[in-house]
Amino acid sequence: MAAPGRRRTRSRTPEPLADELPVARVLVDVPLPHLDRPFDYVVPSSMADDAVPGARVAVRFAGADHNGFVLERVAESEHEGSLARLRRVVSSEPVLTPEVARLARTVADRYAGTVADVLRLAVPPRHATTERRPSPARPAPPEAPQAGGWSGHAGGQAMLDALAAGKAPRAVWNPPPGGDWPDLTARAVAATLAGGRGALVVVPDGRDAARVSAALTALIGDGHHVVLEADAGPAKRYRRWLAALRGSAGAVVGTRSAAFAPVRDLGLVCVWDDGDDLHAEPRAPYPHTREVLLLRAHDTGAAALVGGFARTAEAELLLTTGWARPLTADRAGVRRSSPVVRTVGDDYEQARDEAARSARLPSMAWRTVRDGLANGPVLVQVPRSGYLPGVACGRCRAAARCTACAGPLRLGRADEPPRCGWCATAYPSWRCPECGHTTLRATSVGVGRTAEELGRVFTGTPVVVSRGDGVRDEVAAEPALVVATPGAEPLAEGGYAAALLLDGTSMLTRPSLRAAEEALRRWMGAVVLVRPGPDGGNVVVVTDPSAPAVQALVRWDPAGFAGRELAERAELHLPPAARVAELTGADADVTDLLDQVEVPEAAETLGPAPTDDGVRVVIRVPRGSGTALAAALRAAAGVRSARRSGGPVRVRIDPVDLG
The missing domain is CATH 3.40.50.300 (P-loop containing nucleotide triphosphate hydrolases)
Structure with missing residues (x-):
């Protein structure tokens, strides 16, 4: 008989393990760099049939429950000591295939990241109801198509x-x-x-x-x-x-x-x-x-x-x-499929037509729009969104900035006061701190203001605006002015009768490694929407005609331009001829990470340079040393992660927006 006041306890017999391959190697969803490897767990017999390679499972890790994927089942573990058991099989669907698992590891190594972060991009969250439904049968392969x-x-x-x-x-x-x-x-x-x-x-x-x-x-x-x-x-x-x-x-x-x-x-x-x-x-x-x-x-x-x-x-x-x-x-x-592309400088003061001056267009561009509207819709590409995304003092030309955060002021509409683009503070009674003047002038014009000005000049013509917050997919063949930002251009039934590519100089002079390459890509994306052939539509690009990107557009020569671009980057040791890592974070954290990195030979370290988030350091190596650089950064991040000290440092390999 049990002693008074004591509860009788019953010891539970541990569930036996799976008869075959009782150890599961699990990739646990833990993004810490020093834990970026699989861990072994034993498989209870009740889970033996469901804990297949690729299945989602739940495990206990570092005192907390985590999800993970079974990478493989093995007969025994290389780990010395007892192993924890799988908590449960979330789903027996093998969602992580061996090929995608290898790819995730390769991508993580290439970009100095962790497999857990890559798998969040690769495998979508589970939808249990959908998973229980069968997928339709695969149809027979089609016949080989004609050319x-x-x-x-x-x-x-x-x-x-x-x-x-x-x-x-x-x-x-x-x-x-x-x-x-x-x-x-x-x-x-x-x-x-x-x-x-x-x-x-x-x-x-x-x-x-x-x-x-x-x-x-x-x-x-x-x-x-x-x-x-x-x-x-x-x-x-x-x-x-x-x-x-x-x-x-x-x-x-x-x-x-x-x-x-x-x-x-x-x-x-x-x-x-x-x-x-x-x-x-x-x-x-x-x-x-x-x-x-x-x-x-x-x-x-x-x-x-x-x-x-x-x-x-x-x-x-x-x-x-x-x-x-x-x-x-x-x-x-x-040559047969290319529309006629003309160039004109962006000096609007040379326009002789009053209508052209009021629309801020050179005469050739204004005539191209006018003639195009007689035959169908006309596309006007504007590189900036908004109304007036940049303003300055009308007298001394000093940039208008917020007194609270020093952010740039901009106008969202003609009947609204200027606001800060960073903190949204409104300035209904703005006064220039340099000269005391109270009027503003535009330093850059957005798609909204352009549409407004063109609508006033070409009265009676419908104006369609397509931009990031409201993209139009298609427009009809009837005459209309379609003002769009790059990438938001709608398809026109039968193609556009003409296209006008504005503010080319601002696109070419952006502080970016890829400014000229991106400008040509955006222009070509607009030109292909115009009716093809020399007798089709006309295109006018408003910028310096001598720029290499403009000449490549006129000749439709993407290969020649890319060859020249690659040669220049090789001479300057810039991607893709070189490999680059960008480190961004607080000054102390970036310095701490750099202290742990064993950079390859011939590496160049540029910076630190101040940024809005702290500082930025760029490490540049020859292309053949890119793998070694990524491995060194992963190892250094693992050391900092294991120490659990300091703040995060963002590491980007070969970022597209470098510069």
């Missing part, structure tokens, strides 16, 4: 034949101005599917994904592909992602994170417009879509297609090293 527009590209038919035969061609592709790039992409995907392999296409935004999806459906019908984009709800996105994982869809079209989609038997990776900054992931470890896909192609032996109307220096490097071959239209085809 279509690829017949106008040197080597285009050969590439399609190679894809259909299960081979792995690698190309940098620049279609001509009139090239239907969604249809050309769809034909490359269809050829890959016809060869019995999967395809993955990553584009900058949802509008581009919808265009490629529509082209694929028109070419080979429904059921062969899924679209992965951020705008889809969690259930719909997860359902489509599972369709790729389970093999019911052979092709995936999507935006940035789709680069990690678990496509089976991957035979083709394609990135369109790789110079678009939407391909740069804003979350750690900040990978770029192009680099993720190229790493994936190398690992799986898949074909690779890097496409765009413009060509980046990184794509040019692929050609220079022999990793890829050029895939371009012949010059005769380019």
Whole structure:
């Protein structure tokens, strides 16, 4: 009999372990650099059938519950001592495939990050209801497509034949101005599917994904592909992602994170417009879509297609090293499909027409808009959003700044007072602190003010505005002024009758390594929307005609410009000819991290330079030392993480916005 006042306790017999492969190697969702490795757990017999490689599990780690993925099951652990047990199997669906797990490790090493951070980008959150539903059966492979527009590209038919035969061609592709790039992409995907392999296409935004999806459906019908984009709800996105994982869809079209989609038997990776900054992931470890896909192609032996109307220096490097071959239209085809592009300086005072002066346009630009409106819609590209994003004193030209935070003042509308662009403080009675003047002048003009001025000049003409906070997908063929920021240009039925590219000088003189490259990319993106051919639409770019980017636009020569750009960067030891790491954080934290880094030989350390977040240091090394630099930074971050001292330091490898 038990003693009075004491509770009788019953000891629980531990559940036996799995008979086969009782140890699970688990990648725990802990983003600390010094814990960036798998850990061993024993598998209870009740979980033996569900804790498969790739499954989501819950474990106890450092006194707290964490989720993780089973990487593999093994017979015994190399760890000496007792192992903790798996807490539970969250889902037996093997969502982390061996290929994606290898890719996550490679990307983490390439960008000095952790696998846990990469997997947050690669594997979407679980949607249990969706996961319990079966995916549809995979349709039979389509027939190999006809060449279509690829017949106008040197080597285009050969590439399609190679894809259909299960081979792995690698190309940098620049279609001509009139090239239907969604249809050309769809034909490359269809050829890959016809060869019995999967395809993955990553584009900058949802509008581009919808265009490629529509082209694929028109070419080979429904059921062969899924679209992965951020705008889809969690259930719909997860359902489509599972369709790729389970093999019911052979092709995936999507935006940035789709680069990690678990496509089976991957035979083709394609990135369109790789110079678009939407391909740069804003979350750690900040990978770029192009680099993720190229790493994936190398690992799986898949074909690779890097496409765009413009060509980046990184794509040019692929050609220079022999990793890829050029895939371009012949010059005769380019001349036949190119609209006429003219240039004019941006000195508005030279305009003789009163209407041109009131719209801040040179006479040639004003006449091009007027004549174009007689035949259809006219596109006006403005590089800045807002109304007047920059203002200064009307007398002494001193920049107007906030007295509270020193931020720049800007005007949101004509009937509103200027406000600070940083803290939003309004200044209804602004007075220049330098000369006491009370009037403001514009130093830069946004899309809103441009639309207002053009509407006053071309009275009776509808004005359509398309920008980041309100993007129009399409406009009709009727005459209209379509004022848009770069990347937000709507498609026009039958193409635009003319295009006007404003404020080119401001685009070329931005303090960025890629200013000229980005300007050419944006201009080409607008020109291809104009009716093709010498008898089609007219284009006027308002900037210095002698700038190399402007001359490349007039000649439609993305290859020549990219070659020159790469040569200049090689001479200056800048990416992609060199590898660069950017460290940003508090001064003491950046210094502490640098003290732990064993930088490779020939490394150059630039900085520290003050920033809004503290300081920035740039480490530059020859391209061949990039892997060693990333490894050294990962090791140093691990040392600081293990010490649990200091604040965070953001590490970005080869950032696209350097400078």
